[in-house]
Amino acid sequence: DSGVTQTPKHLITATGQRVTLRCSPRSGDLSVYWYQQSLDQGLQFLIQYYNGEERAKGNILERFSAQQFPDLHSELNLSSLELGDSALYFCASSATEYGYTFGSGTRLTVV
Amino acid sequence: QQQVKQSPQSLIVQKGGISIINCAYENTAFDYFPWYQQFPGKGPALLIAIRPDVSEKKEGRFTISFNKSAKQFSLHIMDSQPGDSATYFCAASKSQAGTALIFGKGTTLSVSS
Numbered sequence: 001d002s003g004v005t006q007t008p009k010h011l012i013t014a015t016g017q018r019v020t021l022r023c024s025p026r027s028g029d030l031s032v033y034w035y036q037q038s039l040d041q042g043l044q045f046l047i048q049y050y051n052g053e054e055r056a057k058g059n060i061l062e063r064f065s066a067q068q069f070p071d072l073h074s075e076l077n078l079s080s081l082e083l084g085d086s087a088l089y090f091c092a093s094s095a096t097e098y099g100y101t102f103g104s105g106t107r108l109t110v111v
Numbered sequence: 112q113q114q115v116k117q118s119p120q121s122l123i124v125q126k127g128g129i130s131i132i133n134c135a136y137e138n139t140a141f142d143y144f145p146w147y148q149q150f151p152g153k154g155p156a157l158l159i160a161i162r163p164d165v166s167e168k169k170e171g172r173f174t175i176s177f178n179k180s181a182k183q184f185s186l187h188i189m190d191s192q193p194g195d196s197a198t199y200f201c202a203a204s205k206s207q208a209g210t211a212l213i214f215g216k217g218t219t220l221s222v223s224s
Contacts, residue, residue, distance in 0.1 A: 002154060033211055042216035043155070043200060048209075056209045090154050097206055098143055102154030 003027065004093050004103035012109045018079040021106045025072055025093030031055070032074040033100060034066055037088040049074055081110045114138055115203050117215025124222050130188040132218045134201035137182065141203040145212070146175065146186045149198045158199070159186070191222045 003026035013019055025032050034046040036059075045058035049068035060066075063081075068074040078085060086109050092100040116135045124130045136144075145160035161168045161175040161184065168175045174187040188195055198219050202212040 002156070004154070035214075043214040045211045045213065048211050050208075056211050058211060092154070097204065097208065097210070098145070098160070099157060100212060102147075102156065104152070104154050 002101050002103060004091060004101050006089075006091050006103035006106050008106060009104065010107050010109075012111060013081060015081055015083060015110055017081050017110075018077065019081065019108065021076040021078070021089050021091075021108075023074045023076070023091030023093075023103060025074070025091075026101050029093035029095050029101070030072065031094045032068055032072070033092045033094070034060075034074070034076050035090045035092065035102075037090060037105070038086075043090070046076070078108070083110050086110045114213045115201060115215045117201050117218060119218060120216070121219045122221070124188075124191045124220065126191065126193060126222055126224045128191050128222075130186075130191045130195065130220055130222070132186045132199055132201070132220070133183065134185065134203075134215050135181075135183045136203045138203070138205070139182070140205045141213075142206050143204050144175070144177065144184050145202050146173075147200040147202060147214075149200065149217075155200055188220075191220075193222045193224050196220055196222050 005024040030051045033048045036044045046060040048056040066076045088105045090105045092102045146158045147155035148158045149155040172189045177184045198217045201215040204212045
């Protein structure tokens with residue numbers, strides 16, 4: 001157990017729908033990062049939050065959004081889902097700019 | 112534009128052999144270079160990391176070699192074991208708030224017994 005908890009582990013949904021992925025960081029870590037992993041693109045950075053504030057933005061689509069709550073858990077919202085959004089979504093947390101700890105991921109399948 | 116290029120995409124090594132995975136980066140501002148190991152169904156886990164002020168770092172059977180002038184770094188796994196079979200990712204980042212790790216596309220290593 002890495003200490004980073006992601007739920008749900010698996011999600012199957014239809015095109016056009018909206019889903020929410022949840023991440024609880026390791027105790028004491030203020031930073032949360034979201035990554036998308038697909039076979040052909042590897043691990044793509046989506047967005048980072050630090051203590052409730054957005055800190056860095058990567059290749060995140062406008063249909064996707066995230067937030068970090070006062071208890072430091074984070075949610076990634078994916079809307080108007082397309083087949084191409086099917087992927088593994090990982091959350092990582094860290095106390096500094098280094099040493100990310102990843103959760104086990106949420107496997108999203110859009111049908 | 113891919114900022115960290117990793118090769119090979121897949122690698123098969125005999126048990127006891129040396130596994131070598133290479134990465135090249137473009138941004139000279141990068142100053143932190145970790146390697147992550149990922150097993151099926153799990154998230155990536157930090158294996159070993161290096162900063163550009165040293166040319167090599169060794170932890171057990173795992174060694175990072177770093178060539179700042181060539182903007183390349185590599186992971187060497189000595190005495191490779193079947194338990195090392197996993198996907199390996201190199202990554203790079205800048206030590207500055209507002210940046211995040213940029214990953215290579217990964218190398219799937221299979222160690223045959």
